[in-house]
Amino acid sequence: xxxxxxxxxxxxxxxxxxxxxxxxxxxxxxxxxxxxxxxxxxxxxxxxxxxxxxxxxxxxxxxxxxxxxxxxxxxxxxxxxxxxxxxxxxxxxxxxxxxxxxxxxxxxxxxxxxxxxxxxxxxxxxxxxxxxxxxxxxxxxxxxxxxxxxxxxxxxxxxxxxxxxxxxxxxxxxxxxxxxxxxxxxxxxxxxxxxxxxxxxxxxxxxxxxxxxxxxxxxxxxxxxxxxxxxxxxxxxxxxxxxxxxxxxxxxxxxxxxxxxxxxxxxxxxxxxxxxxxxxxxxxxxxxxxxxxxxxxxxxxxxxxxxxxxxxxxxxxxxxxxxxxxxxxx
Amino acid sequence: xxxxxxxxxxxxxxxxxxxxxxxxxxxxxxxxxxxxxxxxxxxxxxxxxxxxxxxxxxxxxxxxxxxxxxxxxxxxxxxxxxxxxxxxxxxxxxxxxxxxxxxxxxxxxxxxxxxxxxxxxxxxxxxxxxxxxxxxxxxxxxxxxxxxxxxxxxxxxxxxxxxxxxxxxxxxxxxxxxxxxxxxxxxxxxxxxxxxxxxxxxxxxxxxxxxxxxxxxxxxxxxxxxxxxxxxxxxxxxxxxxxxxxxxxxxxxxxxxxxxxxxxxxxxxxxxxxxxxxxxxxxxxxxxxxxxxxxxxxxxxxxxxxxxxxxxxxxxxxxxxxxxxxxxxx
DNA sequence: CATGATGTTGCAACCGATTGCACACTCGGT
DNA sequence: ACCGAGTGTGCAATCGGTTGCAACATCATG
Numbered sequence: 001x002x003x004x005x006x007x008x009x010x011x012x013x014x015x016x017x018x019x020x021x022x023x024x025x026x027x028x029x030x031x032x033x034x035x036x037x038x039x040x041x042x043x044x045x046x047x048x049x050x051x052x053x054x055x056x057x058x059x060x061x062x063x064x065x066x067x068x069x070x071x072x073x074x075x076x077x078x079x080x081x082x083x084x085x086x087x088x089x090x091x092x093x094x095x096x097x098x099x100x101x102x103x104x105x106x107x108x109x110x111x112x113x114x115x116x117x118x119x120x121x122x123x124x125x126x127x128x129x130x131x132x133x134x135x136x137x138x139x140x141x142x143x144x145x146x147x148x149x150x151x152x153x154x155x156x157x158x159x160x161x162x163x164x165x166x167x168x169x170x171x172x173x174x175x176x177x178x179x180x181x182x183x184x185x186x187x188x189x190x191x192x193x194x195x196x197x198x199x200x201x202x203x204x205x206x207x208x209x210x211x212x213x214x215x216x217x218x219x220x221x222x223x224x225x226x227x228x229x230x231x232x233x234x235x236x237x238x239x240x241x242x243x244x245x246x247x248x249x250x251x252x253x254x255x256x257x258x259x260x261x262x263x264x265x266x267x268x269x270x271x272x273x274x275x276x277x278x279x280x281x282x283x284x285x286x287x288x289x290x291x292x293x294x295x296x297x298x299x300x301x302x303x304x305x306x307x308x309x310x311x312x313x314x315x316x317x318x319x320x321x322x323x324x325x326x327x328x329x330x
Numbered sequence: 331x332x333x334x335x336x337x338x339x340x341x342x343x344x345x346x347x348x349x350x351x352x353x354x355x356x357x358x359x360x361x362x363x364x365x366x367x368x369x370x371x372x373x374x375x376x377x378x379x380x381x382x383x384x385x386x387x388x389x390x391x392x393x394x395x396x397x398x399x400x401x402x403x404x405x406x407x408x409x410x411x412x413x414x415x416x417x418x419x420x421x422x423x424x425x426x427x428x429x430x431x432x433x434x435x436x437x438x439x440x441x442x443x444x445x446x447x448x449x450x451x452x453x454x455x456x457x458x459x460x461x462x463x464x465x466x467x468x469x470x471x472x473x474x475x476x477x478x479x480x481x482x483x484x485x486x487x488x489x490x491x492x493x494x495x496x497x498x499x500x501x502x503x504x505x506x507x508x509x510x511x512x513x514x515x516x517x518x519x520x521x522x523x524x525x526x527x528x529x530x531x532x533x534x535x536x537x538x539x540x541x542x543x544x545x546x547x548x549x550x551x552x553x554x555x556x557x558x559x560x561x562x563x564x565x566x567x568x569x570x571x572x573x574x575x576x577x578x579x580x581x582x583x584x585x586x587x588x589x590x591x592x593x594x595x596x597x598x599x600x601x602x603x604x605x606x607x608x609x610x611x612x613x614x615x616x617x618x619x620x621x622x623x624x625x626x627x628x629x630x631x632x633x634x635x636x637x638x639x640x641x642x643x644x645x646x647x648x649x650x651x652x653x654x655x656x657x658x659x660x
Numbered sequence: 661c662a663t664g665a666t667g668t669t670g671c672a673a674c675c676g677a678t679t680g681c682a683c684a685c686t687c688g689g690t
Numbered sequence: 691a692c693c694g695a696g697t698g699t700g701c702a703a704t705c706g707g708t709t710g711c712a713a714c715a716t717c718a719t720g
Contacts, residue, residue, distance in 0.1 A: 001467060002444060005707055015670050020708060030668055050445055051381040051390065052706035055675045060381065062445075065425075070406040070413070071599065080400045083427045087438070092445060095395075095425035097413045108417070114332060115380055115392075115422060137331060216603055243603055250605070269401065273546055273573055275580065275605040334676060345700045350678060360698055382676035385705045 003044035012040035023048070050092075063296060064094040064112035064119045066105065072214065072240060073268040074285060078122055078143060081289025089297060102126055102184070113138045118296045120289075121145070125184050139303070141296040143288055145186045151299060151311035153291045157187060160281040160317035161194030164235055164263045167279070167319055169202045172328035173233040173261060176204055179222040179245065180211045181237035188237050191265065195235060207231055212241060219244020223252070232260060232328040239264035239271045239280055246274055246324070257326035267320050276323035284315050291315070333374035342370035353378070380422075393626060394424040394442035394449045396435065402544065402570060403598040404615060408452055408473060411619025419627060432456055432514070443468045448626045450619075451475070455514050469633070471626040473618055475516045481629060481641035483621045487517060490611040490647035491524030494565055494593045497609070497649055499532045502658035503563040503591060506534055509552040509575065510541045511567030518544075518567050521595065525565060537561055542571060549574020553582070562590060562658040569594035569601045569610055576604060576654070587656035597650050606653035614645050621645070 009016045014033060022029045022037035029037075040046075054060035065082050067075040079095070086093045094112055098105040102125040109126075112119060118139030124131060128147045134140055135150040142152035168176055178195055181188030192208065199206040209225045212218035219241035226234045226245065236242040242264030249256055256262050256276055264271055267282035291313050299311075339346045344363060352359045352367035359367075370376075384390035395412050397405040409425070416423045424442055428435040432455040439456075442449060448469030454461060458477045464470055465480040472482035498506055508525055511518030522538065529536040539555045542548035549571035556564045556575065566572040572594030579586055586592050586606055594601055597612035621643050629641075 004705090016707080017671080017709075018669060021669090024708085028668080033668080047444065049385075049706050051384050052675090053708075054381050055379075055385065055677090055706080056708050058675085062424075070410045071403075073401075073403060073406075076400040076403075076406050079425070080427060083400070083425070084429075087426075092424055092442065093426070094392075094422055095409070095413070096417075096423070097410060099414075112422065114377065216599065247603060269546065270600055270603070273577060273600070273604070275577075335678095336676080346677080347679075347701080348699060351699090354678085358698080363698080379676050382705090383678075385676080385707090386678050388705085 002049075003046040005046075005048070007044055008037065008040050008046050011044060012037045059117050059300070060115065061090070062092045062094060062116045063293070064096065064109075064116040065122065066096045066098060066108060066112070066119065066124065067122045068098050068100045068105075068125060070097045072238075073270060074238065074240075074266050075122060077268070077285035078289040078292075081286035081291075082120060082293055083289075084286075085290040085293035089293065091293070091297070098125070100125065106130065109134055109138075117300050120292045120296060122292075123185070123187065139296060139299050141292045141299065143292050146312070151295050153288050153295060153313040153315065155187075155283045155288070156314050156316050157190040158194035158197065160265065160283070160319070161191055161235075162198040163317070163319040164265075164281055165195060165198035165202050165204065167321065167325065168233045168235075168261060168263065169204050171233075171261065171325060173231075174204050174328070175229070175231045175233075176206055177226045177229045177231035177234045178206055178208045179219070179226055179234060179236040179241055180208060181214045181218075181241070183211050185214065185237070191237065212237070214238055214241060216240050216244035216247070219246070220248045223248035227252070227254060227260070232330050233263065233325070234260060235263045235265070237265065239266045239268045239278060242278055242280070242324075243270060243274050246276075246278070256324050258329065261325040261328070263325060265317075271320070272322065274324075279322045279325040280320050281317045282320050283317050288315055332379075333376040335376075335378070337374055338367065338370050338376050341374060342367045389447050389630070390445065391420070392422045392424060392446045393623070394426065394439075394446040395452065396426045396428060396438060396442070396449065396454065397452045398428050398430045398435075398455060400427045402568075403600060404568065404570075404596050405452060407598070407615035408619040408622075411616035411621075412450060412623055413619075414616075415620040415623035419623070421623075421627070428455070430455065430512075436460065439464055439468075447630050450622045450626060452622075453515070453517065455512075469626060469629050471622045471629065473622050476642070481625050483618050483625060483643040483645065485517075485613045485618070486644050486646050487520040488524035488527065490595065490613070490649070491521055491565075492528040493647070493649040494595075494611055495525060495528035495532050495534065497651065497655065498563045498565075498591060498593065499534050501563075501591065501655060503561075504534050504658070505559070505561045505563075506536055507556045507559045507561035507564045508536055508538045509549070509556055509564060509566040509571055510538060511544045511548075511571070513541050515544065515567070521567065542567070544568055544571060546570050546574035546577070549576070550578045553578035557582070557584060557590070562660050563593065563655070564590060565593045565595070567595065569596045569598045569608060572608055572610070572654075573600060573604050576606075576608070586654050588659065591655040591658070593655060595647075601650070602652065604654075609652045609655040610650050611647045612650050613647050618645055 096108040122143040131147045207229045212222045223245045264280035267280040271278040271280045339349045426438040452473040461477045537559045542552045553575045594610035597610040601608040601610045
């Protein structure tokens with residue numbers, strides 16, 4: 001039903017090849033024919049068939065985006081950035097949600113890989129080796145994960161954690177609990193590392209209370225253990241966990257920030273809406289999505305660019321102080 | 331790099347056509363050759379190129395999903411359903427976020443339409459006429475919107491609103507404010523209609539307080555006007571608005587549910603996490619996504635099915651009573 | 661006026677699949 | 691021994707584009 005290259009050619013009275021060139025390499029065809037072709041093209045509302053073009057050029061004009069869980073607001077934010085940037089480059093986005101399942105992730109990546117020019121893997125659950133293998137024969141950009149040799153955009157976990165610790169230390173907290181994320185989460189490891197060094201230099205004590213699901217329920221589950229540490233402040237793997245923790249503390253009658261200060265990470269929209277409003281490290285999520293697209297597109301244009309220095313972009317976080325942190329009372 | 335049909339053919343010592351048939355019409359090729367082909371195929375890890383197949387069959391095996399705003403948790407929920415169902419049918423999903431912009435929506439729909447077998451339009455902002463026009467030459471399934479002649483899955487707004495009103499009426503509320511959504515929102519209109527008739531039959535008064543953005547900020551903006559109506563309860567267009575409203579009420583020192591009861595719609599995850607936890611009408615969002623895919627796939631198999639009776643699926647909502655509603659004190 | 665450089669266009673092959681049609685072969689019946 | 695039906699396979703066209711190469715026209719130059 002939609003107009004094809006040949007339809008345009010017929011209407012313009014030229015050959016298909018001329019139409020193709022008039023549209024993609026304008027300088028090589030005579031000005032008057034070019035005009036005639038252009039006019040015929042938009043008279044017919046012609047738009048090239050991406051699949052057909054992709055068949056011969058090897059470029060589909062599509063990219064894939066893989067996220068672990070759409071229910072975590074962190075990912076929609078990144079997606080929004082990806083969407084926006086992709087659209088402005090006239091690139092379409094395939095989406096896949098792996099449901100936090102490493103197996104499903106592998107399958108989806110394989111399935112998607114053949115249909116796209118490149119993949120953006122957001123907080124992937126796969127191992128470093130698996131990711132390196134994928135990056136071998138597919139163009140890949142990682143978000144929130146670092147694997148040697150693979151371009152990535154990440155957040156400055158160390159800097160963010162330092163801000164959090166400094167803030168708490170300044171409020172007089174000396175013993176701070178850390179509610180970690182899943183063991184397979186790269187960023188959880190990074191954040192704990194960042195906290196450790198920050199705590200050390202600031203002279204405060206860091207008490208890890210284990211690993212929890214990166215969800216509201218994970219936070220609920222972690223609350224009691226966090227309290228039991230005797231710490232006067234808690235830093236959680238992400239905001240969702242912090243909000244779950246807040247809820248459990250509330251039902252237990254523990255006042256935040258009176259009895260306990262809580263700091264989240266991510267600064268999802270919900271952080272500003274919780275009660276008390278959550279102090280959190282804002283991560284430029286949308287920006288990360290945009291940069292990931294830029295990186296990927298650059299990689300496509302020049303496959304060797306993967307080795308360049310600009311292939312690891314680290315975005316700074318910013319502590320948003322709200323109402324869940326206050327001076328230590330103990 | 332990946333193996334092609336001809337690679338398999340060469341390895342199996344047959345022609346390309348035989349390979350194609352062996353894989354898609356197994357019964358038509360001799361059992362022994364079929365086995366040989368199969369073995370060659372998975373020795374090479376062969377998987378057909380969807381684009382090439384689509385070129386000739388006219389079916390891409392991809393569907394498109396268009397949503398107004400990824401930042402509203404309602405949509406990721408629907409997407410999750412779409413994802414899951416699409417994956418189980420071996421269909422890939424293109425995603426587009428229109429940013430609540432009707433113009434962008436039109437453009438994205440047009441761009442996507444040519445790359446997919448069909449489109450799922452979630453709470454589209456376009457007019458009925460525009461949607462009907464799109465459905466004319468594209469396979470379309472609507473979610474949360476009804477347009478004559480276009481298959482759709484919707485929520486039973488009337489039933490949901492009746493439950494909300496009954497609940498509030500039973501608590502003694504006689505004057506209930508309604509915070510509407512955007513004027514272009516079909517579901518806002520439906521919900522107001524549902525509230526109207528429910529209010530009438532229950533003998534309570536409904537006071538509309540205007541139209542607001544379907545966001546947290548919209549709720550913040552609506553709060554004061556809602557209070558000014560003198561109503562003892564408020565129903566909002568969706569949960570995000572309700573939560574914004576809750577926040578503003580809190581800063582004004584108005585107690586919920588003591589001074590004012592609040593009911594949201596959607597029952598996003600956040601509803602259970604707010605303080606007070608929000609009474610809300612649960613809509614089976616994920617289920618809606620799944621059904622939309624089923625509807626679309628059925629439509630593809632039989633284009634005439636669009637006219638059948640099973641093309642309008644209405645999902646029931648369920649009132650989740652939490653802590654934001656209580657007996658009227660005035 | 662022959663020559664070559666330059667600019668513009670068309671032909672035809674190709675990307676990786678699917679499919680209508682024709683051909684080859686087997687086998688049972690006469 | 692021959693014919694017809696029935697199976698199984700291959701040839702070649704096709705989908706909608708792109709691109710190397712050749713053909714042609716034009717024009718300035720020697």
